[in-house]
Amino acid sequence: MMELRGLPVANSLTEAFKLRINQLKLGGITPKLSVIRIGNNEDDISYERSIIKKFSSLDAVAEVTGLPYDVRQETIEAVIKKMNNDNNVHGILLFRPFPEHLSYEKIKSVINGDKDVDCMSQTNMARLFSGEKNGYPPCTAQAVMEILDYYKVDLAGKKAVIVGRSLVVGKPLGILLLEKNATVTICHSKTKNLPEECRRADILIACAGSANMITREFTNPSQIVIDVGINVEEGRLCGDVKYDDVADYVQAITPVPGGVGTVTTIELLKHTIISAERYNAVVRI
Numbered sequence: 001m002m003e004l005r006g007l008p009v010a011n012s013l014t015e016a017f018k019l020r021i022n023q024l025k026l027g028g029i030t031p032k033l034s035v036i037r038i039g040n041n042e043d044d045i046s047y048e049r050s051i052i053k054k055f056s057s058l059d060a061v062a063e064v065t066g067l068p069y070d071v072r073q074e075t076i077e078a079v080i081k082k083m084n085n086d087n088n089v090h091g092i093l094l095f096r097p098f099p100e101h102l103s104y105e106k107i108k109s110v111i112n113g114d115k116d117v118d119c120m121s122q123t124n125m126a127r128l129f130s131g132e133k134n135g136y137p138p139c140t141a142q143a144v145m146e147i148l149d150y151y152k153v154d155l156a157g158k159k160a161v162i163v164g165r166s167l168v169v170g171k172p173l174g175i176l177l178l179e180k181n182a183t184v185t186i187c188h189s190k191t192k193n194l195p196e197e198c199r200r201a202d203i204l205i206a207c208a209g210s211a212n213m214i215t216r217e218f219t220n221p222s223q224i225v226i227d228v229g230i231n232v233e234e235g236r237l238c239g240d241v242k243y244d245d246v247a248d249y250v251q252a253i254t255p256v257p258g259g260v261g262t263v264t265t266i267e268l269l270k271h272t273i274i275s276a277e278r279y280n281a282v283v284r285i
């Protein structure tokens with residue numbers, strides 16, 4: 001078994017990012033991400049912590065606006081609009097999912113597509129689905145692609161099976177894998193014979209948010225397993241894959257922690273840098 005760790009992937013990108021941030025600073029621009037957190041969700045807080053650590057270690061800025069769980073729709077829209085209009089803000093990230101009382105449809109239509117670094121807006125979704133390269137795919141889906149690319153996993157003609165169809169991970173990942181000529185199956189809670197579907201995969205991607213659900217019977221010995229899940233079980237972080245059951249059996253696997261999550265944060269930084277560079281190019285014309 002080979003462990004596909006996220007850290008070498010993240011490190012391989014970091015040096016180039018430092019140079020690009022420096023270059024921007026020479027022009028008087030510091031890449032800045034504005035994050036909106038609603039309530040005190042544990043998942044959001046752990047992501048927030050990683051973001052702040054990563055951005056500050058590379059001299060970029062991540063600023064968090066915390067809003068109460070019962071925040072009003074108008075308030076959140078006003079906060080986003082202010083960020084849209086602030087030239088010092090290059091990326092906007094809202095943690096998902098939102099509380100039930102807020103309209104996701106309305107919020108995603110307010111956020112400026114050019115600052116939408118995690119693919120929430122219609123504009124960016126459309127860009128992703130139509131294959132245009134001027135948008136930002138969701139960071140997690142892109143982190144999976146980054147890992148496959150770094151470890152030179154050939155995708156052309158391979159059968160990729162994704163467990164999970166959310167807009168943040170499963171669906172966009174299907175599109176990105178299709179672009180690399182994989183044959184894609186997206187499974188979900190209504191899928192029949194899930195273990196059998198999964199067993200047929202050359203590349204199995206678990207993004208269901210269900211701790212340890214992928215056991216050995218879902219896998220095969222030549223399989224590459226990517227575990228996107230971040231779940232907390234008895235105070236410990238674990239993925240959607242039952243690691244101890246599967247790791248020895250398959251060809252390669254990403255660990256949790258230390259896998260996809262590590263690269264997600266760096267993709268977010270990448271998008272923020274690109275957005276700052278695009279802004280820089282425009283103000284200099």
Ligand SMILES: NC(=O)C1=CN([C@@H]2O[C@H](COP(=O)(O)OP(=O)(O)OC[C@H]3O[C@@H](n4cnc5c(N)ncnc54)[C@H](OP(=O)(O)O)[C@@H]3O)[C@@H](O)[C@H]2O)C=CC1
Binds near residue numbers: 208209
């Ligand atoms: N590594 C990282 O950087 C990140 C990790 N995550 C993690 O990824 C996981 C998924 O997140 P997210 O997409 O937001 O989750 P959602 O809850 O939005 O979506 C889960 C999807 O998985 C499907 N599903 C759930 N349980 C099962 C099951 N037992 N069998 C088959 N399908 C199932 C659901 O099916 P249906 O549609 O039918 O309900 C749904 O499509 C979570 O653990 C999350 O913490 C999320 C973002 C970033």
Ligand SMILES: Nc1nc(=O)c2c([nH]1)NC[C@@H]1CN(c3ccc(C(=O)N[C@@H](CCC(=O)O)C(=O)O)cc3)C=[N+]21
Binds near residue numbers: 043256
């Ligand atoms: N719009 C939106 N996009 C998201 O991508 C999103 C979200 N909302 N809401 C919350 C979940 C959760 N999530 C995490 C990502 C990384 C770590 C994390 O801890 N990363 C560590 C490493 C963890 C590991 O080693 O696996 C790091 O970057 O160093 C945690 C949680 C993103 N999410």
